[in-house]
Amino acid sequence: LFIDFLDPAATRFHFKYIFNKLGLPKGGKPDSPLKSLDDDSMELYEGIQWTTEFRKWFQKHNGYDPVRWLPVLLGWKITDGEKSGRFQYDYKKTVSDLLINSHYTTGSEVCAEYGLTLTAEAGGPGPPFWESCPVDAIKALGNVGIPRGEFWLGNPRNLFLVKEIASAAHIYGKPYVDAESWTTWRRWRDGPFTLKMLVDRAFCEGLNRVTYHGFSNSPSDLGYPGRSYHAGLDMNPQITWWSKARPFMDYLSRCCLMLQQGMFVADVAYYYGDQAPNFWPLYHNVPEKPLLEGLGPGHDYDVVNTDIILNHMSVKEGRIILPHGMSYRILVIPELPTMPLDVLKKLEKLVSDGATIIAPRPSAVPGLQEYKHQTTRLRELATKMWGDCNGTSIKYNNYGKGKIVWGYTPQQWLNRELVKPDFSYQTATNEASLDYIHRHSSQSDIYFVSNKTMATVNAECLFRVENRIPQIWDPLDGSMKKQFIFKTVDGRTSLPLVLPPGGSVFVVFNNSPDSSNIASLSLMGVKKNDNFPVEQVVAVSDDSATIQCWQNGQYVLTNTNGQKISVEVKNLPAPFLFEDKWTVKFDPKQGAPAEVILPKLISWTDHADKGVKYYSGTGTYYNTFDVPADWIGKNRRWYIDLGDVRELAEVFINGHSAGVLWSRPFLAEVTSFLKPGINEVKIEVINLWINRLTGDMNLPDIEKFTR
Secondary structure, eight states, rough: OOOOOOOOHHHHHHHHHHHHTTOOOTTTTTTOOOOOOEEEOOOSSSSSOOOHHHHHHHHHHHSSSGGGGGGGGGGGSSSSHHHHHHHHHHHHHHHHHHHHHIIIHHHHHHHHHHHHHHHHHHHHOOTTTTOOOSSSSSHHHHEEEESEEEEESSSOOEEEEEEEOOOOHHHTTTOOOEEEEESSOOOSSOOOHHHHHHHHHHHTOOOOOOEESSOOOGGGGGGGGGOOTSSOOOOTTTTGGGGHHHHHHHHHHHHHHTTSSSOOOOOOEEOOSSSSSOOSSSOOOOOOOOOOTTTTTTSOEEEEEEHHHHTEEEEEETTTTTTSSEESEEEOOOOOOOOOOOHHHHHHHHTTTTEEEEOEEEEEEEESTHHHHHHHHHHHHHHHHHHTSSSSOOOOOETEEEEOOSSHHHHHHHTTTTTSSEEEEEEESSSOOOEEEEOOOOOOEEEEEEEOOOSSSEEEESSSSSSEEEEEOTTTTTTTOOOOEEEEEEEEEEEEEETTTEEEEEEEOOOOOOOOOEEEEEEESSSSTTTSSSEEEEOOOSOOOOOSSSOOOOEEEEEEEOEEEEEEEEEOOOOOOOOEEEEOOOOOOGTSSSSESSSOOGGGGGGGSSHHHHOOOOEEEEEEEEGGGGSSSSTOEEEOOOOOOSSSEEEEEEEEEEEEOOOSSSSEEGGGGOOOOEEOOOOOOEOHHHHHHHHHHHSSHHHHHHH
C-alpha cells in the first residue's frame, strides 16, 4: 500500500499525519530527541505511474497533451517507433521530476516546518533490484536533507550503493553521506573486523555517516541470541561482544568525523545523461568500487546531472566550480544517444569561460516537442564548438578560453596536461591492494588509506600535496603521530605506509612549521622478520634521530640530501614465547566446562569436548611469565602479540587492561604494566553465536542452549 508519490498534497497529508500522531507541533521542539524522518528505498510495484493532475502537469512540462500517446505505455506504436520512443522519454522524465518534487522536495519542506530533516534512500537501487524505481537518482538525492544509500554484507548481487550517494551530497552541498549499513541476511556470524572491511570500502567511496540497519529489541528473557530483523545487522546487547563494542564504535566515530571535514577532492565531473530513470552505476552490480572507464584509480570523480550543469556550474580560473566550493579540472561526457539543447548551450558557456570538456559531438535531442527544429540547432552549435575536432586525427579544439576534447580518455588528457594522480603507490608485487579518499580544507589535506586485502601491505605512497608536513592519525586508537620519513618527489609527497590485513589510516598534511625529516630507513644485512612490526623513526632533531626497531641488525638512515647514517642494534632480547599450558575458564551456562587446561593454544572448534567445540561467548585465558629485571628500562617497550584471534580479545597484565583488540594485528603495548619477576596475564577472548548455533543444530529442542 503506497501513497500517491506524484501528488504533493498526498505527501504533505501523510507526513503531517505522522507528526500529529507523535504530538510534534509545527516549529518542532528544541529538546525533542526526534531529529529526522527517514524514507526507505523506493520499492514500488511495477505499473503505469499516474495521478489525477498528471495530464495537466505533463502538458506544462512538455508542451503537448499526453493522452493520445498513452497506448505507447502498453507497447503500441503511435505514428512510428521513433516518435513513440520520444514520448516514452518525456513520460519517464515527467514521472521522475514530478515524483522528486511531489515527494522528496515537498517532504523536505514539511519536515522543516516541524523542525526535522528528511533523510531518504532516494537514489534507488535501480535494476536489477528495483526495475520500478522511476527517478533521476542524483536529482532525487539532492532534494532531501540527508541523502542515504545502502551497502550489504554477503549480497549475491553485490549491492553497494554509496558512490552515487556521495556524488549527490558533494554536488548539492550536503555535508553528510549516509548509508543503511551492513544490510544482510546472514545471521550471527560476522564480527567487527568483517564489518570494518566493508565500511572501509564505503568510506573510500565517500561515506561519512553510518546508520545501523537494525537494532532489534530482544529482551534477555527471550534467550540468546534472541530476535533479529531478517535483513538487518546483528547489533544489540544480545551479541556476544557487546560489552567490548566501544572500540569498534569509536573507530567508526573517528572515521566519520574526519571524513566530514573540508571538501571532497576530485579531478573529474562525469555527466551521466538526462534520461530517467537513471542511476550510478546504471545496472547495479558492484563487487568493487565503481571506477570511470578511461580514468585511473588515482583520480577521483563525482557524477553530475542535468540540473547541476544547467543551474549550478560555472568556471573560475579554468576549473569547473559549484556554489558551495566543489571544483573539478574537467567535465567528462560519455557517448550518449541524445543531449538536450539547453545542456549544450550551457556547455558552450562553460567552455567559453575556460572549462575543458571531454565529449563526443552530440547529434540529436531527446523528447518529442519540436525535436526536429531543436536537433538542427543542436547540430549547428555542436559544429561551432567542436570545429575540426573529429575524435581521430584532430582530438581537441580551442574554444573561447577553454577546450573541447574528443578522442582522449580522461586519463590520457590528464597525463597530457601533466596532472599527476592524487594518490598512487608502489609495492614489491605491484598488486592493486590500497584504496583511498581525499578531503581538503584550508588547514589540512586529509587522506584515508585502506588495505583491501588480507595480507600486510608495505607500500611507498605518493600524495599530491606539497609543502605540508604529514602526520599519521590512527582511527583504531585515536593516536596522532608525526611522520618523520617522507620526501618530496616531483611536486608530491612520498612516504612509506605499512598496513596490516584490512588496515586503514589517515594521513593528514597540515600547515605545520618546517620540521626535520628522514628520506628512508632500512634494515641491512639480515632478513627482515615478518612476524615483527616494521621499524620506524619516532623522533628527529637537528643532529639526531630515534628509531623504534624490533630485531638486531644494521639500520641505515638516509637524509633528504642523500647522506647515509648507519647504526647497529645488537642487544635486543629474543621474543618471549608462552609455551606453558594455559588455564581457560568458560561460562558453563552455555554448555562448556567451567575450566579446561590447554597444553598448547588451539581453536576451540578443534577441542575434543563438544561443550568447548561449540561454545559461544567469552573464554578467559590465564598464565604467568617471568620478566628479568634488565628487560625493563629506559627506551625499551614491550608488546604482547596474540597472533590470530576470532573475533576479539581484551588483554590484562597484572590486572591492568592493555586494551580491546578487534582488528589486525592483535598487538598491544604492555610496557607500563610490567614488573620485574612474575607477571600475570589474563586474556578475555570472545567468538560469535554461530559456533553455539552450529552445535545446537544437532541437539533436540529441549537441550538447545540458544533461542
